[in-house]
Amino acid sequence: TPIEETLVLVKPDGVARNLTGEILRRIEAKGYSLVDIRLVQADRELLAKHYAEHEGKPFYEPLVEFMESGPVVAIRVAGNRVIEGFRSLAGTTDPTTAAPGTIRGDFGRDWGLKVQQNLVHGSDSVESADRELALWFA
Ligand code: DAT
Ligand code: MG
Secondary structure (H helix, E strand, O other), X not given: OOEXXXXXXXXXXXXXXXXXXXXXXXXXXXXXXXXXXXXXXXXXXXXXXXXXXXXXXXXXHHHHHHHOOOOEEEEEEEEEOHHHHHHHHHOOOOOOOOOOOOHHHHHOOOOOOOOOOOOEEEOOOHHHHHHHHHHHOO
């Protein structure tokens, strides 16, 4: 079976709302393994590399500002097809329409909401996961 590793970030809203434990619980309940974990105050340089694919998009600046507004929890997670699997646990990008049962669907706030405040990040491919894990677990 294709055991993969992915980068999960609990974003500043998730940390501030004390949802880190709930998110870890869901990762562990699915049977994935925690390989490494750290609390990080990300700087602009790290975030610019992490979100390089979104540079120039209208939501880029608010996204980076939000991500540097407080600590994030970076987690290296391993498991069978965990890259796709964690994105399934997270739900779709916009919490307003994310399905119930997903992290974003269950906990994403539907008032005063900004789309970047969607609690978690998960790598979207093997290439992204390799690249992002090297950035956050240098
Ligand atoms: P995902 O985090 O689901 O992989 P993405 O990689 O397309 O989504 O975008 C990265 C983050 O940028 C996302 O988590 C929230 C923010 N974002 C994406 N699309 C947005 C939009 N249309 N308006 C505001 N923020 C957006
Ligand atoms: Mg993405």
